[in-house]
Amino acid sequence: MATIAQLTAVMDVLKLAERLKFELRHSYTSSGRQESVAEHTWRMSLMAVLMEPYLEQKADMAKLLKMVIIHDLIEAEAGDMSVLDILRDPSLKLVKQQREIQAIENLREKLGEPLGAEIYALWFEFEDKSTYVAKVANAFDKLEVQLQHNEADITTWEPIEYDLSYMMDRHVGFDANLKMLKDLIEEQADQKMKLSGVDTAAIRSRVLFA
Template sequence: MTTLTQLQAVLDVLKLAERLKFELRHSYTSSGRQESVAEHTWRMSLMAVLMEPHLEQKVDMVKLLKMVIIHDLIEAEAGDMSALDVLRNPSLRLVKQQREIQAIENLRAKLGEPLGPEIYELWFEFEEKTTYEAKVANAFDKLEVQLQHNEADITTWEEIEYDMSYMMDKHVTFEPTLKRLKDLIEEQADEKMKASGIDTELIRSRVLAR
């Protein structure tokens, strides 16, 4: 039987998770405001639901959704550090990892058995990208980011994000359907940049030369 202590732990984590509604990410929405972590996670979850029938390999949908929903939960405690910040200052990568590991360990302790260890293991599975579900979840993570960039005003893009629009291949090569979805999202980015007078051929050449 579920105890009051277990239910209180759930409420405590839900209270913590409420922070994700106002923890802002680097990405902007089409309305011109920054998106929240919660909004990113919600659309990743929707991507999973809508794409599941099209994946060429059977996926454990319950596991996939759990992984998607909890992958950024640690940011309620650790905060969001964008990939751009880490690219600009690689020393931040270790700081980010340490904060996130401490946050997931705190969540495991707070929730206790049996949920704490399950959340903990799913988070590390997502990070390690070894299982099919983890690879799919990570692909959705990267694709949703680019999709949001495509929907934001081009003036919110940093120059490095022009390059990143053509750097998603490594996240989708394992799944043909996700590769095709990536191509569509990449085409949107390409058209958006061209419409703003950006030389996308030069950017493609720069990315290929890396």
């Protein structure tokens, strides 16, 4: 049976996690507002449920969902830092890493054993992409981001995001069905850009030979 201290720690983390409902990401929704971290995590979780039957390898679904749900939990404390911010200022990558590691260490300490240790290990497994499940979770992370961009008004895109639309291959190469899903999402982005008068052939060529 759980102790009062353990359940109090769970309540504390749930209170912390509530921040993810208003911690905003760079992406916009189709309604024209910025999405929250919690919304991104929710659709990643749904993507895991819907794609699980089509994964080439059998995945531990409980572990996959846990990994998806906790991967951005640290942003409740560390905040969200867009990859675009890091591309503009590479020094921010180290700042991001330091903040996130401190946040996951704080979560481990707050939750105690064994729950804190499990979440700590899952977070680092996701970051390291050292297992098939972690690679799948990371692929969903990248694919959901692009899917959300595709659904947003293209006026919310920054120029670098045109290039990033064609740079997802490295995240899905380990699984043919994830590669197929990536191709569908990439084609959706391609059509969206073409309809806005973007020279996608030039972008593809630039990305291919970068």
